[in-house]
Amino acid sequence: MEFRDLVKARCSIRAFQNKEIPSDKLQAILEAIRLAPSAKNLQSLEVVLVKQKETIKKLAATTLKPQPFIADANLILVFFANPKRIAENSDKRGIELYPIQDATVAITQAHLAAANEGLGSVWIGSFAEAKVREILQASPRLRPIAMLPVGYPDTKPIYQERRPLNDIIHNEKI
Numbered sequence: 225m226e227f228r229d230l231v232k233a234r235c236s237i238r239a240f241q242n243k244e245i246p247s248d249k250l251q252a253i254l255e256a257i258r259l260a261p262s263a264k265n266l267q268s269l270e271v272v273l274v275k276q277k278e279t280i281k282k283l284a285a286t287t288l289k290p291q292p293f294i295a296d297a298n299l300i301l302v303f304f305a306n307p308k309r310i311a312e313n314s315d316k317r318g319i320e321l322y323p324i325q326d327a328t329v330a331i332t333q334a335h336l337a338a339a340n341e342g343l344g345s346v347w348i349g350s351f352a353e354a355k356v357r358e359i360l361q362a363s364p365r366l367r368p369i370a371m372l373p374v375g376y377p378d379t380k381p382i383y384q385e386r387r388p389l390n391d392i393i394h395n396e397k398i
């Protein structure tokens with residue numbers, strides 16, 4: 225899809241069909257993650273690919289408020305910040321900030337790549353971090369940043385209002 229069209233077409237999808245994701249589409253999403261920019265190209269992120277239904281159900285139960293649609297996804301990508309990869313190459317600010325930004329930009333690329341493949345996904349940022357770590361046996365040094373349930377949409381796109389450009393963009397100063 226043309227990039228401008230993709231940016232307009234993308235929206236959060238919160239209902240999924242029970243239909244397997246073809247491996248070429250999954251590969252396209254994973255490659256978008258791999259090619260994401262990162263601070264100093266240190267790629268301070270880790271991504272766990274979850275396909276097992278039992279684990280998907282457990283992850284769906286970690287949200288702070290109920291979001292049961294997550295359990296219907298056939299795939300969840302869980303993005304972690306990994307400060308260890310940047311520790312020797314950055315100051316305190318960089319160690320705190322860059323792994324989170326590295327994970328965040330990769331999530332964005334995965335979310336857009338899914339839409340480009342005709343798949344739906346939604347950024348899940350509200351969850352109990354300790355529970356996610358426990359389910360995926362992640363080291364305490366890894367911080368879960370977001371989960372991305374992915375699947376074939378079982379709903380029409382719903383487009384949310386945005387602030388007008390002149391409210392967000394400030395010319396030369398703010």
Ligand SMILES: Cc1cc2nc3c(=O)[nH]c(=O)nc-3n(C[C@H](O)[C@H](O)[C@H](O)COP(=O)(O)O)c2cc1C
Pocket residue numbers: 234235236237238291346347348349350382383384
């Ligand atoms: C940091 C972040 C956290 C989010 N957390 C959740 C979440 O926990 N559950 C959810 O359903 N959507 C979540 N979303 C999706 C937003 O609700 C959604 O992007 C926003 O309402 C705009 O709608 P759109 O994506 O359809 O354009 C999150 C998005 C971001 C960027």
